[in-house]
Amino acid sequence: MGSGSSPCASCKLLRRRCAKDCIFAPYFPPDDPHKFAIVHKVFGARNVSKMLQELPVHQRADAVSSLVYEATARMRDPVYGCVGAISYLQNQVSQLQMQLAMAQTEILCMMQPEPELPAIHPSMVDCGTKSMLLSSSNTGDFGDQMPQFLSYSSFNNINVIQDPLKRESLWT
Incomplete structure (x- = not known):
């Protein structure tokens, strides 16, 4: 038997006698039956047994920790499983990188002295425009990132540039 006198969680769920050499006993203790139940529901006991037998001890x-994690993710999101969680986290990282780039641009613009010459070459862009180009709308959905200067507001208030401090109407 796995541990003590009670059968392991897998043998208890499958209603069979837990042998001394039960492959599940060390990884699915009797006090945590939910752990095996979710793995069994997603992968099946036979598949899990084959996977464990093919691995070194x-x-x-x-492997069991990974199976439990994947099974839990599959129960939450049957279509994407762990891939959905990974995609969501990757999107959060890219959003945070964009916010960091915006903050760094703003800091650099604040630290730059005002230009003394009024004439600026047309290819040069001022800091306000740089930070505006880096900013994006935050819709909450991942994958929907769009620069604010490309986003449209309502038909009543059509704005060419959406800047929280300055709004320029297309008609004025």
Whole structure:
């Protein structure tokens, strides 16, 4: 038997006798039946048994942790599973990188002295425009990033540039 006198969680769920050499016993203790139940529901006991038997003993605990994580993710999101969570987190990283770039641009613009010559070459862009180009609308959905100067507001108030401090109407 796995541990003590009670059968492991897998043998208890499958209603079978837990042998001394039960492959599930070290990884699915009887006090945590939900752990095996979710893995069994997503992968099946036979598949999990085959996976564990093919692995060296020192890698089985990590494999079980991965199976439990994937099974839990599959229960939350049956279509994407872990990939959905990974995509969401990657999108958050890119949004935070964009916010960091905007903050760094604003800091650089604040630290630059005002130009003494009024004539600026046309290819040069001022800091306000640079930070405006880096800013984006935050819709909350990942994958919907669009620069603010391309986003449209309502038909009543059509703005060419959406800047929180300055709004320029197309008609004025």
